[in-house]
Amino acid sequence: MTLDAHSYGVVEVFTADDGHDVVIRGRLDVHSVPDVRDAVHAAIAAGTGEVRLHLGQAEIGDATGLGVILHLHRRATRADRRLLLLDPSERTTRLLRGCRLDRILTPRRTAVTSLSA
Template sequence: MGTAQEVEITGRIDVHTVPDVRLLLHEIIDTGCGDVLMRLADAEIGDATGLGVLVEAYNRARRAGRRLAVVDMSDRTGRLLRASRLHRSLVLREAVDEPTVVAVTA
């Protein structure tokens, strides 16, 4: 898999916090290399804008030739991704080697 950057997002992701989360994810995607792996175990997707920022980051990463995936999430987030069928493209189920960790607090 090569080099990866791991991002841990904590707190509520909603209309109030999405602008900051978006800026940080864009910076990570635009300036790094390899996969971007998101840990959302301590994050709560509060509304549609929270879900939208993940989709937007996924699409931005693809355009940059990178892969963005959720590698850890709460049960609630997992249910939300399954209900919206985003688990098909956003959830990574394979092993991850030596990521670089970047924390983002929503």
């Protein structure tokens, strides 16, 4: 299913027939946000379908990390694409709920969470 893979530091992007899978590992904060933003912007511009952010191995470290997810959602919406948050940690889910962003960014659990190059 993976046609192409690119690595952007803490982020890997996999191109699939039905969209893009973006796997984020580690802490999502002011230091890693530029890599995440660049990777997802490229994925949004490169095709159609869903953009799936796999957050099972990521933690939101500060407000910048949360802000970039909201920014990416808006960017995807403007490009007529759908941004999905897959397998976020309990902490991330609580942050989304606490900021009432869970109404816009619905976290989802998947049965299979292993994507790797």
